[in-house]
Amino acid sequence: SNVDLGKCFEIINNLVTEAGRLIARNNETRQDFVCKSGDIDLVTQTDKDVEKLLMDGIRQQFPEHKFIGEEESSGDSGVNKLTDAPTWIIDPVDGTMNFVHAFPHSCISVGLKVNKVTEIGIVYNPILEQRFTARRGQGAYYNGRRIQVSGQKEVGKALVTSEFGTTRDEAKMKVVNENFATMAKHVHGLRVLGSAALNMSMVALGAADANYEFGIHAWDVCAGDLIVREAGGVVIDPSGGEFDIMSRRVLAASSPQLAQEISKLLTQFYPQPRDD
Ligand code: LIP
Numbered sequence: 001s002n003v004d005l006g007k008c009f010e011i012i013n014n015l016v017t018e019a020g021r022l023i024a025r026n027n028e029t030r031q032d033f034v035c036k037s038g039d040i041d042l043v044t045q046t047d048k049d050v051e052k053l054l055m056d057g058i059r060q061q062f063p064e065h066k067f068i069g070e071e072e073s074s075g076d077s078g079v080n081k082l083t084d085a086p087t088w089i090i091d092p093v094d095g096t097m098n099f100v101h102a103f104p105h106s107c108i109s110v111g112l113k114v115n116k117v118t119e120i121g122i123v124y125n126p127i128l129e130q131r132f133t134a135r136r137g138q139g140a141y142y143n144g145r146r147i148q149v150s151g152q153k154e155v156g157k158a159l160v161t162s163e164f165g166t167t168r169d170e171a172k173m174k175v176v177n178e179n180f181a182t183m184a185k186h187v188h189g190l191r192v193l194g195s196a197a198l199n200m201s202m203v204a205l206g207a208a209d210a211n212y213e214f215g216i217h218a219w220d221v222c223a224g225d226l227i228v229r230e231a232g233g234v235v236i237d238p239s240g241g242e243f244d245i246m247s248r249r250v251l252a253a254s255s256p257q258l259a260q261e262i263s264k265l266l267t268q269f270y271p272q273p274r275d276d
Helices: 005-026 045-061 096-101 170-186 196-205 218-230 256-265
Strands: 066-069 087-094 107-114 117-125 130-135 140-142 145-147 159-161 189-191 210-214 234-236 249-253
Touching: 005 045, 005 087, 005 107, 005 117, 005 130, 045 066, 045 087, 045 107, 066 218, 087 096, 087 196, 087 218, 107 196, 107 218, 117 196, 117 218, 130 196, 130 218, 140 196, 140 218, 159 196, 170 189, 170 210, 170 256, 196 210, 196 218, 196 249, 210 256, 218 234, 218 249, 234 256, 249 256
Parallel strands: 066 087, 159 189, 159 210
Antiparallel strands: 087 107, 107 117, 117 130, 130 140, 140 145, 210 249, 234 249
């Protein structure tokens, strides 16, 4: 294709720096919010402002590019279909619950897909100034420094991240709690950072060894998927099969062995509706 990925990368890095200031500034105080889909799925004015800043900035440079965005998709129209066109998959604030409470683990998560292949991933926590970037085939970076997964293979030595999620649906909560109980028995340690994108970035960094979650959306994991793989890790479906970005299911790990071990331990859940 004739997409200038170098230019895309430069422009999105500058835009997330600018948008990050909105998050960092507003994280100093607790935020007003509305519940998006009932339950505990929250949205703030900053989510909307960050999404607008990013989308306006991208549109200015690349008017023909498409978008799949978290706040964009919360209307009646649902999630935009993924096509072969260059498509920016954006979560303006991943970890909105953290942001509402001024718990400093929120980030902007942006992935760019061309021909349905992820070419660019950025996860940026502007509060702690943690920037994870990746381009396909060019490695993963943390604040400009090349990073690698831990390579851990054993469940018993693995630090694992997951989330309670944004719904209190009974069937979903039952599976979530069951999996936490199983994991607690088998893994070295269990962490809940409050952001799917940051959880995955910690796997890329080698600071955590795996992350799994049922109920995520494409915008929560598009960037994280590339960043983990470019750091030498694996991203699969929690059932052990191939990762499907529209399935709302993810399992990232520092090695194929660890991914398969964790997959076998998990009670499976298939969130509805899918993202496509
Ligand atoms: C969400 C996180 C939550 C996680 C969800 C999603 P949002 O992002 O806050 O912890 O369980 O899968 O990543 O809705 O804040 O962008």
